[in-house]
Amino acid sequence: MxxxxxxxxxxxxxxxxxxxxxxxxxxxxxxxxxxxxxxxxxxxxxxxxxxxxxxxxxxxxWHQPSTPQALSSITGAAHTSSGSAARAHEVFYGIMFDAGSTGTRVHVFQFAQPPGETPTLTHETFKALKPGLSAYADDVEKSAQGIQELLDIAKQDIPFDFWKATPLVLKATAGLRLLPGEKAQKLLQKVKEVFKASPFLVGDDCVSIMNGTDEGVSAWIxxxxxxxxxxxxxxxxxxxxxxxxxxxxxxxxxxxxxxxxxxxxxxxxxxxxxxxxxxxxxxxxxxxxxxxxxxxxxxxMEGRPAKDGKELVSPCLPPGFRGQWEHAEIMYRISGQKAGHxxxxxxxxxxxxxxxxxxxxxxxxxxxxxxxxxxxxxxxxxxxxxxxxxxxxxxxxxxxxxxxxxxxxxxxxxxxxxxxxxxxxxxxxxxxxxxxxxxxxxxxxxxxxxETSWALGAIFHYIDTLNRQKGPTL
CATH class of the missing domain: 3.30.420.150 (Exopolyphosphatase. Domain 2)
Structure with missing residues (x-):
């Protein structure tokens, strides 16, 4: 089980x-x-x-890594979240950052693998901070503080002996996708600098922006x-x-x-x-x-305010309704039609x-x-x-x-x-x-x-790929 x-x-x-x-x-x-x-x-x-x-x-x-490194020191006594040892199990960890539009979250996963079986998830630590990375688009240096704070959570959660073998990955989603390319890349580069200075396993592909197919496949995993x-x-x-x-x-x-x-x-x-x-x-x-x-x-239309502040009228809103709605940092005036089914x-x-x-x-x-x-x-x-x-x-x-x-x-x-x-x-x-x-x-x-999270599928696939590149698989 x-x-x-x-x-x-x-x-x-x-x-x-x-x-x-x-x-x-x-x-x-x-x-x-x-x-x-x-x-x-x-x-x-x-x-x-x-x-x-x-x-x-x-x-x-989902993440499709290209890191040439592989986990090499993940054997030992697997510790459950209560700290008890499970003999003859391999234990390994993974750290996944979810850089969303409203905040940045870190997921620290612990897995245990009985001999000859597929791994099991034995523990997860989760922490979220606001605002999202995209909020620092015009002041990249400030983004490092929050990333470092979340990294400290991972260091507290993972035993010292496992640090060098634990992959560290950040996947950015909607917030960074909407930024101009140059600003997004500067933010990602700053995160990568912070990651490189950490004691964890960091590859060249440790920081990236996800696409839609990645999302679907990681969800499926x-x-x-x-x-x-x-x-x-x-x-x-x-x-x-x-x-x-x-x-x-x-x-x-x-x-x-x-x-x-x-x-x-x-x-x-x-x-x-x-x-x-x-x-x-x-x-x-x-x-x-x-x-x-x-x-x-x-x-x-995405990214465009209504022409001359024109009110957007919709048959899908209650008759007589009038109000405002903000989307992608643009405020729209909206209202419902007066009558009809x-x-x-x-x-x-x-x-x-x-x-x-x-x-x-x-x-x-x-x-x-x-x-x-x-x-x-x-x-x-x-x-x-x-x-x-x-x-x-x-x-x-x-x-x-x-x-x-x-x-x-x-x-x-x-x-x-x-x-x-x-x-x-x-x-x-x-x-x-x-x-x-x-x-x-x-x-x-x-x-x-x-509790479910896209990060689980993403880090799981990342670790599995690292192991396949090394030789043995999970």
Missing amino acids: RQTGQKTSSTHRGAIKSEEPKPVVPHGPEPAQLGRDVRTARAHQVGDAPPGLFIYVAYIK TVNFLTGSLRGPGRSSVGMLDLGGGSTQITFLPRAQGTFEASPPGHLTSLQMFNRTYRLYSHSYLGLGLMSARLAILGG LHELCASRVSEVLRNKVHRAEEAGRVDFYAFSYYYDLAASVGLIDSEKGGSVTVEDFEIAAKYMCRTLGAQLHLSPFLCMDLTYVSLLLREFGFPGDKVLKLTRKIDNV
Whole structure:
């Protein structure tokens, strides 16, 4: 059995998002009541209670290292988080920095590997600092202080004898992607200088900016490692859906030859783990993350203020609503249309935004999927799942919730005015991916009591690659 990982954290959130703040959600008992209302609406529509379902959320990314060095001194007594020794186990550590738009986080992972078996996660330490690296774009020197503070956390957590064998990696996400190239590179160079001065294992590729495919593949590694799907051949794997602020990803392991033959260029990628090669279907859709989709639905354009401060009017906002919304440091004036059937009008507008944007892999509808980030947040915000424990939803649950919120949102001023828009977008996006209405998705912040993070998949793949380059594999 895989040992249960333990985690210390400076925040209450289990799923780390690296793009935009999560949607405004109601406080107090409202989500539970909303959930009851939505379930009632669903029962009235389909004449039955929703079937049991299951989903999972987290924001994760992938790293494909080129470091020629390998771990050479990772054998010894594996120590659990309580400090007890586990004889005949190998123990090794990995440090992954997540440099997101809202903050920088460090994850310190401890793994133990029984002889002849795949590794287990035995401990994780997590610490987050604000603001994100991108906030220091005009004063690069100040970025070093926060990085050093997080490195000190790693030094406290990892025994001295393991420092030189522990890989240290930073992956930057949305915040640095949006910066001009020269500013981003200066920040990364400063981080690399701090890393090089540390006692840890640092390669030439220790600091970089991630792309969308990296995100999807690392997410897939994390969830399949935690569910045990990577332990041996013949085990059923699960797919991964992630909905961030600027992009959305889908990744799964195809079994049907037709999927390989019909996949567009750039939708297939190979991954080596544990002496096995996985040929994955993985694609990231830039601009289809929830925040970018909001802007597109409103009729705005990324990085451009509305012309002459023009108000953006949308059929997806409550009739009579008027307010402001900030996205990518630009403030937009927004308002709802005065009349009309909100859901029908909103669905029509969302369909325009999604038209010809998403490739539909028919096999995806037959694969078990976990979903991360905004899928979880939205389901929790309307009571479809417990906000802490997660729960189960179908694609149709999102559709029923969208129709309900579009019909009633105008009378619930304490709720986010974007709920009709966001739920309609998510339900139609899932349909575009090829999922039927009764498709079960799994949302949870933990698997086997281990909180999820893209960093786990990224560092795991990094270490595995280092070992393959050296000779023996994990």
